[in-house]
Amino acid sequence: MNNLLEQANLIKDEIVSYRRHIHANPEVGTHLPTTTKYVMDKLTEMGYEPKEICDSGIVATIEGSKPGKTFLLRADMDALPMEESTACDFAAKNGAMHSCGHDMHTAMLLGAAKLLKQNQDKIEGTVKLVFQPDEEGFTGAKKMIEAGVLQNPKVDAAMAMHVNSGTPSNLVVCGLGTSIGGCNRFRIVVKGHGCHGAMPETGVDPINIAVHIYQAVQEIVTREIVATQPVVITFGKFAGGDAPNIIPGEVVMEGTIRTLDKAVGEQVFSRMNDIVTGTAKMFRGEAELIELSSVPPLTNDKALANEVTGYLKDIVGEQGIWLFEGGGMGSEDFASYSYEVPSLYLILGAGAKNENPEFGEPMHNTKVVFNEDVLPTGAAIHAYSAINWLKNNK
Template identity: 75%
Template sequence: MNKFMEQATSIKDDIINYRRTLHSNPEVGDTLPKTKAYVMEELRKLGYDPKEICESGIVATIEGKKPGKTFLLRADMDALPVKEATECEFKSNNGCMHACGHDMHTAMLLGAAKLLRENQDDIEGTVKLVFQPDEEGFTGAKKMLKAGVLENPKVDAAMAMHVHSGTPSNVVLCGLGTSIAGCNKFRIVVKGAGCHGAMPETGVDPINIAAHIYIALQEITSREISATNSAVVTIGKFSGGDAANIIPGEVIMEGTIRSLNKEVGEFIFNRINDIVTATAKMFRGEAELIELASVPPLANDNKLAHEVTNYMKDLVGERAVVLFEAGGMGSEDFASYSYEVPSLYVMLGAGTKQENTLYGEPMHSKQVVFNEDILPTGAAIHAYSAIMWLKNNK
């Protein structure tokens, strides 16, 4: 067994404790006071001097005896506004849940911090540990970049890892090139004039306008985007009215655009704006398109991907590292790092139904359960990848 895997396995109980503490106390968004305090306290116990560079954005560094480049490791810390429905003894009871595994990510990076301290003499340069808020809201990475997370010292390469429910435990998945979609979250506000349902001619029906907008939006991807360009437009929220016999004055729609090409995403957003305003005008109302948040497509640096996944094979074996070129339509705000510095984003299998009937539920599900046995693997991957990259890229 690789030395790093042996060391990681020996601290498995510590990493599980990190994970369960975080899982029981989830916080959502860009302000994570309990999570922030806990992570900084644990880093200090390990001999680090963590800094909060923006609200709930933590950075800690560790240097070896030999000078060299800087390799960044990033974990996200925020949870989701989902009420947990698992039977875990450490389940959350505050109405929020780590249903995307960010508790696993933070615990693995804390484990890596411990491994890096144990192997500090092997570090040829600097490893920068980054704990980030609000990945789910797509603001966290941008705020940390604005706060200078890539400076002091200047970062030469960056890596993030995400657990993946439904993939066999300890299997590493790595997309080459653009493998994860960009996303625009948007709101459409449709305004009409409320009136009694028995006399619709006395008002302007915003539900009718919104319905026509909804149907028209589906035409963009089917008739205005090439079939060779992957894109999805989804309306997940459609809200208006309080009574069956009253036409309301306003309807709110919210949705997302997903695309693997930044320009395609921008084209779709502009076409949505055209359709929204023109449709509302056609039916005597008004409507506005508002962008809530956005993240670009994530592009892995292929040279970095091939090099670092080779190091991962030392830990999990040749057959457990899978490189692929097809892209998925999920989104990830680590993408913002990939436009500033050579970056690598990998996924670590967290269990299938065949392994355990509790595993394999969809990400973001209120019943998702991750296999904690992968925690030492994640910690070892972080620490070993950083040390080996620095050693071979002086």
């Protein structure tokens, strides 16, 4: 087992080819037919019998020589709807882009699938490989769970890994406890009555209502939530009207609520609904708060985190692991797994500016470039974690 990283480096060219093919052919959202077929074909070539358990959701299992528990490894496959502007030879040309590294994740798990086949006699139990759609839309994990991904065989622990631009290559970052925020995506539709701008008294101004809603909602954070509880409410869309002298009939606002506590997120959404409907009524209009999607805060199981990162020192060294407590407000739909089974979510550094000027651009940026040298490390981390956890948790 000590040479698993060496084995991964021997198949680096294959893992890189997986990544580049997926990167050049990105697909967005819940339906990823080209990506799904590619991944299933590669798994089949390796000797797996992959199954599509929901639209674009793939599961493949591998059993070892001895019976035992089941460890799940998950990768996301969806891209983002943005035009790529990198100088990569394999840059996407179809108006979508893997600017969050999901192509890296899928390639690393395919690499792990090959390593697990090569070391199948060392598996004491079952490893379940999961490739899912729509992480970005927060529906993928929920659909996979509803489709039974945690059953047949029943999953005992789960792990996922995400590359990060700007973090030194091959540094493994792991939060202990709740480390990633939950997110509610919402839309507010404000309806008034359009009229000429010279005679506002003849209509009901939805822009005025929307402005008051915007201001009032921020008061939830400053006056209704304890100061030590982090909450971020962001409006990223505020749209209404087509002409400067016409009051429109409708305004649409969209945004996110982010918290580190599921109950707090529910409280904020409930109070926002009160404010939205009450404010609209006060100004003679109507308004509706609609939840577009949601994901709870992500909580790493501390015992699982400490155990697995202990194994990973064999892969990245003592100085290659950084454990921390607390969390940030980015969101990740792997969180849904963490409410069902003990789960672990790792960050793998994929290149900083001091390594290469091309590295280190922000995630979700049209110019982000990831260091492909971390791909074998990620594949080895997946396989090594699964084999060791199963061996030590019979």
